[in-house]
Amino acid sequence: MTQGEIVAGCLAPHPPHLVYAENPPQNEPVAEGGWEQLRWGYERLRDSLKDVEYDAIVLLSPHWQTYVGTHFLGLPNFQSLSVDPVFPNLFRYHYDLNIDVDLTKRIHDKAAEAGLAVKMMENPDFRVDYGTITTGHMFNPSWDKPLVVISSNRSRDYYSVEVMQEMMIELGKVTREAIMESGKKVVVLASNSLSHRHFTTESAIPEDMSKEHITSHAMHLWDMRMIEYFKSGQAQRILNEMPEFTEQAIAESDGGGLSWLLSTLDTPTYPATLHGYGTIIGTGNAIVEWPERQHSGAVE
Amino acid sequence: MTEGRLVGSYIVPVHPHTVLVPEQNEGWQRLRDAFDDAAKRIKDADADLLVIYSTTWPSIIGHQIQADPNPEWVMVDHDFHDLGSIPYSFNIDADFAEAWNAANEKRGLKSRTINYTGFPIDVGSVVALKLLNPDNAIPAVIVSSNVYANRAETTVLAKSCLDVIKATGRKAVAVTAMSLSNRMFTAPIEPKDDKIHSLKDDEWNRKILEFLGEGRLEDVGQLSRTIHKQIRVQKVVAFKPMWWLSGMNGNRNNLTGDVLAYEAIHGAGGAVVHLDPTASGAGDKEYDEDDVEFFAGERNVLDAEDHVDSDNSAPLPDEKTSSGPALWEPTTQKGSVNSEAAPKPVGMYPHARKVGDLLYLSGVGPRQPGTNAIPGGPINDEAGNPLDYDIKAQTRAVIDNITRILEEAGGSIADVLDVTSFLVDMDRDFAGYNEVWADTLGKVGPTRTTLAIRALPTPIAVEMKVIARAPTTE
Ligand SMILES: [Fe+2]
Numbered sequence: 114m115t116q117g118e119i120v121a122g123c124l125a126p127h128p129p130h131l132v133y134a135e136n137p138p139q140n141e142p143v144a145e146g147g148w149e150q151l152r153w154g155y156e157r158l159r160d161s162l163k164d165v166e167y168d169a170i171v172l173l174s175p176h177w178q179t180y181v182g183t184h185f186l187g188l189p190n191f192q193s194l195s196v197d198p199v200f201p202n203l204f205r206y207h208y209d210l211n212i213d214v215d216l217t218k219r220i221h222d223k224a225a226e227a228g229l230a231v232k233m234m235e236n237p238d239f240r241v242d243y244g245t246i247t248t249g250h251m252f253n254p255s256w257d258k259p260l261v262v263i264s265s266n267r268s269r270d271y272y273s274v275e276v277m278q279e280m281m282i283e284l285g286k287v288t289r290e291a292i293m294e295s296g297k298k299v300v301v302l303a304s305n306s307l308s309h310r311h312f313t314t315e316s317a318i319p320e321d322m323s324k325e326h327i328t329s330h331a332m333h334l335w336d337m338r339m340i341e342y343f344k345s346g347q348a349q350r351i352l353n354e355m356p357e358f359t360e361q362a363i364a365e366s367d368g369g370g371l372s373w374l375l376s377t378l379d380t381p382t383y384p385a386t387l388h389g390y391g392t393i394i395g396t397g398n399a400i401v402e403w404p405e406r407q408h409s410g411a412v413e
Numbered sequence: 414m415t416e417g418r419l420v421g422s423y424i425v426p427v428h429p430h431t432v433l434v435p436e437q438n439e440g441w442q443r444l445r446d447a448f449d450d451a452a453k454r455i456k457d458a459d460a461d462l463l464v465i466y467s468t469t470w471p472s473i474i475g476h477q478i479q480a481d482p483n484p485e486w487v488m489v490d491h492d493f494h495d496l497g498s499i500p501y502s503f504n505i506d507a508d509f510a511e512a513w514n515a516a517n518e519k520r521g522l523k524s525r526t527i528n529y530t531g532f533p534i535d536v537g538s539v540v541a542l543k544l545l546n547p548d549n550a551i552p553a554v555i556v557s558s559n560v561y562a563n564r565a566e567t568t569v570l571a572k573s574c575l576d577v578i579k580a581t582g583r584k585a586v587a588v589t590a591m592s593l594s595n596r597m598f599t600a601p602i603e604p605k606d607d608k609i610h611s612l613k614d615d616e617w618n619r620k621i622l623e624f625l626g627e628g629r630l631e632d633v634g635q636l637s638r639t640i641h642k643q644i645r646v647q648k649v650v651a652f653k654p655m656w657w658l659s660g661m662n663g664n665r666n667n668l669t670g671d672v673l674a675y676e677a678i679h680g681a682g683g684a685v686v687h688l689d690p691t692a693s694g695a696g697d698k699e700y701d702e703d704d705v706e707f708f709a710g711e712r713n714v715l716d717a718e719d720h721v722d723s724d725n726s727a728p729l730p731d732e733k734t735s736s737g738p739a740l741w742e743p744t745t746q747k748g749s750v751n752s753e754a755a756p757k758p759v760g761m762y763p764h765a766r767k768v769g770d771l772l773y774l775s776g777v778g779p780r781q782p783g784t785n786a787i788p789g790g791p792i793n794d795e796a797g798n799p800l801d802y803d804i805k806a807q808t809r810a811v812i813d814n815i816t817r818i819l820e821e822a823g824g825s826i827a828d829v830l831d832v833t834s835f836l837v838d839m840d841r842d843f844a845g846y847n848e849v850w851a852d853t854l855g856k857v858g859p860t861r862t863t864l865a866i867r868a869l870p871t872p873i874a875v876e877m878k879v880i881a882r883a884p885t886t887e
């Protein structure tokens with residue numbers, strides 16, 4: 114069998130506001146636009162990959178939070194209505210998504226071999242979280258690729274960012290190995306914001322962009338520092354600074370997505386492409402692509 | 414209609430084991446039996462409303478209140494999905510939810526009601542309602558737990574709920590869906606191997622339950638931050654529910670507590686506790702935190718600029734009640750004299766009461782009836798920072814209020830016989846107070862005593878306690 118390939122890895126944040134602002138037929142609420150900077154960022158990301166062939170999307174969302182190990186969606190199809198418990202006014206999305214159970218099982222089994230606590234989620238009544246759906250929709254609105262969906266283990270809450278990162282780096286390694294062994298071409302998505310301090314009020318029209326800005330200068334500085342590392346190919350430095358970043362920027366990287374992504378990409382030293390940056394109710398969000406397809410085989 | 418009240422409070426665990434697989438572990442079964450006992454007690458108390466505060470429903474934009482009259486769906490736990498699904502169909506009191514939402518806004522809280530088909534009701538609420546209200550006989554409301562809320566905000570959330578319970582004559586039961594220690598095993602375990610995650614967690618849980626068993630709910634509330642640091646994983650929801658539940662119980666320490674069960678659920682501390690409002694025990698408190706009536710915290714990030722503008726405009730007095738204790742209707746026992754033209758009491762008492770030939774007035778301050786504004790300005794802002802105020806204007810306003818009450822009783826300021834005055838800052842204010850006195854009551858000629866005290870219940874500098882001659886005609 115041919116060797117699998119990671120064609121790209123992306124930071125692909127999931128605030129439901131983005132889906133809300135797009136007005137896709139699957140979502141019940143109706144918006145007058147909003148958050149264009151980020152939506153154009155997603156447009157550029159989709160453009161960048163439109164001629165690239167791949168078989169599946171592997172995604173880790175911080176809104177499927179598990180405390181007992183790392184879980185994987187384990188049935189071929191999930192269909193239901195996903196209502197965001199925090200922003201139900203913005204996100205009530207009728208989803209129908211397919212799972213690449215074979216690739217899922219490979220990652221699951223490898224993770225178990227590596228000593229990680231893992232579990233397949235095979236309850237058909239399970240509702241898929243809005244983070245998975247938002248990132249899934251914004252990245253691939255036609256939903257024509259099967260997904261691997263990985264839960265966010267809350268080891269950071271239980272122990273520390275360092276322990277979380279150890280586990281996520283391990284999970285990233287086995288994810289990479291499983292993809293390579295599967296012979297499939299895959300896109301890997303970490304679904305999280307950067308700085309993550311929200312406003313605690315919402316304007317009467319949620320998409321009123323005159324109200325949108327970062328919550329504080331400190332958050333801005335952290336976001337820009339991370340973006341600088343993305344653009345200059347310093348993945349290791351991001352991992353090194355993850356504890357400070359996660360704590361000081363209250364970053365959503367606490368869910369492990371970014372650490373896992375960088376490990377799955379084998380801690381890249383090539384520059385990533387920044388497709389967009391913007392704030393959503395004060396949180397900082399970047400859409401970033403690591404085009405591994407252009408660097409595969411490249412040995413430093 | 415009689416005034417509504419809280420007829421009981423319960424603390425219940427959140428994980429789905431007690432609903433789906435109690436038989437797999439003796440401890441889970443004991444928790445389930447305790448749930449069933451609690452359900453019976455709630456029924457026997459003739460409760461007509463269940464109010465659930467759930468730690469497994471986090472919110473960001475203020476608090477959210479479920480207002481779908483009949484939410485129906487199938488709940489599957491994020492972690493314990495292999496235990497099965499829980500279909501639910503609940504009976505929600507949407508009117509109460511709307512009234513609570515409005516009461517929240519009145520007390521300065523951000524809040525909204527939620528009414529959407531398919532809204533995912535959280536596991537803690539589903540478990541609580543399934544087991545405490547199995548036949549849906551009692552209408553319920555569910556409120557979220559705001560991830561940024563502090564003690565003040567959470568306490569005020571309880572007070573606004575009580576406002577509505579009282580006003581609507583309900584016999585309510587308050588429920589917090591929560592773990593004590595919430596550290597779970599991070600890998601799957603056999604049901605038979607379940608135990609509290611660590612000895613330290615177990616010891617803290619037992620200490621908390623000892624307090625609760627003695628009815629010392631406010632003590633647990635005041636220890637909330639310590640407990641969170643000691644036995645809670647650093648998730649967004651702190652040990653807040655005890656703030657809310659204590660607020661619902663008037664921040665009392667002399668409830669009648671009964672621990673119905675305490676067991677592990679996948680390592681976390683799960684307890685079913687009943688707190689009856691009947692007074693028992695000593696009820697003394699180790700220390701007191703602020704008793705907050707209105708929330709004036711940071712909830713206006715989006716509108717920051719507008720607020721800066723209004724801060725730069727004319728200084729107070731403001732015309733609305735934005736801080737300070739709640740206002741009461743004056744009581745009306747025999748001989749009471751109350752005046753629409755005097756400011757509302759800040760507790761359960763009348764403006765004045767007549768006994769024989771004498772009229773005893775409750776302490777009178779300068780607050781203006783209706784608007785509650787303080788002539789001369791309040792002595793501090795909502796954050797407690799001192800403000801410059803005019804003692805003469807405050808003193809004049811006190812005497813005007815006394816005049817109004819006496820006129821309501823059919824008399825006049827000339828009837829005043831004896832005055833005890835309280836000043837919060839004798840050094841600063843005595844001269845100004847004395848000057849106004851000389852112009853007004855000094856000419857009437859009552860006896861007078863002036864005391865310096867640390868604080869008054871509202872941000873005022875002067876209050877007077879008056880005994881007057883009762884008017885002869887009645
Ligand atoms: Fe998120």
